[in-house]
Amino acid sequence: MENPNPPDNQSNSVIKKPRRYSSSAWQFIIVGVIFFILGFGFNAFGAKVTFGPGGNNQQPIDLTKFWQVNTLLKQKFDGDIDPKKQAEGAITGMVSSLGDPYTVYLDKKANQELADQLKGKLSGIGIEVGIKNNHLTVIAPIEGTPAANAGLKSGDIIATIDGADTSKMTVDEAVTKIRGQKDTTVKLGIVRAGAEPKEYTITRADITVPSVKSEMKPGQIGYIKISEFGQNTIQDVQNAITSLKSQGAKAIVIDVRGNPGGYLDGAVKISSQFMSSGTIVEERSRKGENKKFTALPGGQMTVIPVVMLVDGGSASASEIMAGALHDNNRATLVGEKTFGKGSVQEIICLTGLNLTSTCPDDTLKVTVAHWYTPNGVNISKEGIKPDVEVKITSEDINAGRDPQLDKALEVAKQKLAQ
Numbered sequence: 001m002e003n004p005n006p007p008d009n010q011s012n013s014v015i016k017k018p019r020r021y022s023s024s025a026w027q028f029i030i031v032g033v034i035f036f037i038l039g040f041g042f043n044a045f046g047a048k049v050t051f052g053p054g055g056n057n058q059q060p061i062d063l064t065k066f067w068q069v070n071t072l073l074k075q076k077f078d079g080d081i082d083p084k085k086q087a088e089g090a091i092t093g094m095v096s097s098l099g100d101p102y103t104v105y106l107d108k109k110a111n112q113e114l115a116d117q118l119k120g121k122l123s124g125i126g127i128e129v130g131i132k133n134n135h136l137t138v139i140a141p142i143e144g145t146p147a148a149n150a151g152l153k154s155g156d157i158i159a160t161i162d163g164a165d166t167s168k169m170t171v172d173e174a175v176t177k178i179r180g181q182k183d184t185t186v187k188l189g190i191v192r193a194g195a196e197p198k199e200y201t202i203t204r205a206d207i208t209v210p211s212v213k214s215e216m217k218p219g220q221i222g223y224i225k226i227s228e229f230g231q232n233t234i235q236d237v238q239n240a241i242t243s244l245k246s247q248g249a250k251a252i253v254i255d256v257r258g259n260p261g262g263y264l265d266g267a268v269k270i271s272s273q274f275m276s277s278g279t280i281v282e283e284r285s286r287k288g289e290n291k292k293f294t295a296l297p298g299g300q301m302t303v304i305p306v307v308m309l310v311d312g313g314s315a316s317a318s319e320i321m322a323g324a325l326h327d328n329n330r331a332t333l334v335g336e337k338t339f340g341k342g343s344v345q346e347i348i349c350l351t352g353l354n355l356t357s358t359c360p361d362d363t364l365k366v367t368v369a370h371w372y373t374p375n376g377v378n379i380s381k382e383g384i385k386p387d388v389e390v391k392i393t394s395e396d397i398n399a400g401r402d403p404q405l406d407k408a409l410e411v412a413k414q415k416l417a418q
Contacts, residue, residue, distance in 0.1 A: 066090075088362075095364070096170065101131035102345055104172045106363045124179035125186065125202045127152060128260035129171060130315060130341055136166040136174050139339055140258030140313030142207070142227065150202045152190065154258060154313035154339075159197065160189030172365075180204050214240035221412045222249030226270070229262030229317040234269045241273060241300045251305040251412040254321075257335060257404070261316020264293075264344070271324045272296040274306050278328040278374065281320045283344055285369035295328075305415035306331040307408045310386055315339035322384045323373030332415070333386040334408040342371035342379025 073081060088107070095105045126145020130137055138156040141147035158166055161177045169177075178186055181204065188200045211233040213225040222244030226233065244252070252274070261267075264281075271280045275295040283291045308331045310322050319338045325331035350362045371379045390407045 095366075100343075100367050101171050102341075102343055103366045104170050104364075106172060106365055108361050110172055110176055123182065123206055124175075124204050125150075126205070126207045127178065128258075128313075128315075129158065129174055129178075130260070130339065131171060132339065134167075136169060136171070138313075139260045139315050139341075143258070145207050146202050146205050150200050152188075152200065152202075153192065154311060155193065157191040158188050159191050160187075160199075162187050163189075182206050210236075212236035212240055214244060216244065216247050216249065217253070217409055219409070219413050219416070220248050220250040221409060221416075222247070222252045223255065224252065225255040226259055226318075228259055229266035229270070231263070233262065233266050237270050237273065238300070245300065249304070251307070251416050252301060253307045253309065253405070253408045253412055254325075254331070255309040255405070255408075256314045256318040256321065257309050257311040258313035259315070259318040260313065260339075261318055261341065264317060264320070267317035267320040267324075268293050269296060271321045273299045274301050274325055275299060275328055275330050276302040278324070280324040280374070282372045282374070283369040284372055289369075291369075295324075302330075305412060307412045307415070308333050309335050309404055309408050310338050310384060311336040311392075311404070312339055314384075315341040319379045319384050320371060320373075323375075323377060323379065326384070326387070327374035327377075332388065332411050333384065334388045334411060335386050335390055335404045336392075337386065338379075338384040340380055340383035342381075343367045344369040344371060 070086075088105070092105050095103055125147040126142040127147035128139040128142070130139045136158045138147075138152055138154055138158065140154050141152045158174065160166060161169075161174060164177070166174055178188070180186060183203060183205075185201050185203050188202065189197060190200055191197050211226060211228050211230050213227075215223050217223050222241075224237065224240050224244070226237065254274075268280050272295045276297075276299060277295050280293045280295060282293070306325060308322050308325060310318070310333055314322065314335075315338065319340070319342060322331070322333055322338065326333050344367065345365050346368045348364045348366065350364060373379065373384070377384070388407060388411060390404045392402065392404050395401075396403055
């Protein structure tokens, strides 16, 4: 999953009882909200505005057609007009015009669903999705959930949701349609490479996702499976490391296959458990406000050999960790090329017209930067390539085989023998 990355300029705000506005006043509020959010400045008291300092450019925006359409709707439309919905529609359209599937306007309901997801609480079918090659794509079905039990796989293209075409949907719109009440169903039209299109009818369920599992493998090799980088993952990984060390682990296999990501803070702190020094990731933005995140002191396993398992379902924070350990010569990567989701999202809460650090209401989730590995790899464009490529087939899965894990354990044993 993408990193919320709360804003640094956190402040408390007073929530006032909302005023009621006339329909004519809403005309100015609709555009005024747009100006406020994006920091526009007026050229004149009229339709054209320019971006303020730090904006993308200084091109004027001509709102003549906006006012023209608004006036025509009021004159011609045979029905009720809800000015508040018009305002939200204007904001949604403005955000979607950027063409970035991860920059979205979230209403109160969608914002709460995002918060629940990062807490490990899900209601739906247990699937993570993203946009890849302009298609709504399964990043990973979560192990043991209805999506995984139905046979969905990383890389599947979701062409339809309950018959609705997904080609113009944002990720958040798709997630909202897929989620729903327990014991209800959703129909997904799936396109899979090398197979005929197929429709899956999946029953929704309440889902709680444990973010970390661990166990000892033969040959004094510890195994840690990280399913996401959520609120409790840092502590869960630390507990797993402590347990494996007490059991005599001499090498570690970290499995982030099917891990869609989560908090940047989690990726940095967990990577630091296996690195004594070095850059973990660099954020680069168009504003030139680049920022490097380096390893934190106190890691428990900064010397022993590390092998990481990755695949096409490893995204975002998973890719940060894989790139950090690989580029600092701390891990050998085994598996398949990662998903390639290396953009940074900041969540800004819109409480009235006040920007706050908490999000009880509508929010703007906006891409503010992109991630690069220590060696300068643009994660979004290139993904992370494994050192040892091992594919897993349907036949392997049906037979209960895991050649990727087998290879990772083999590499770990070789490292111990060196």
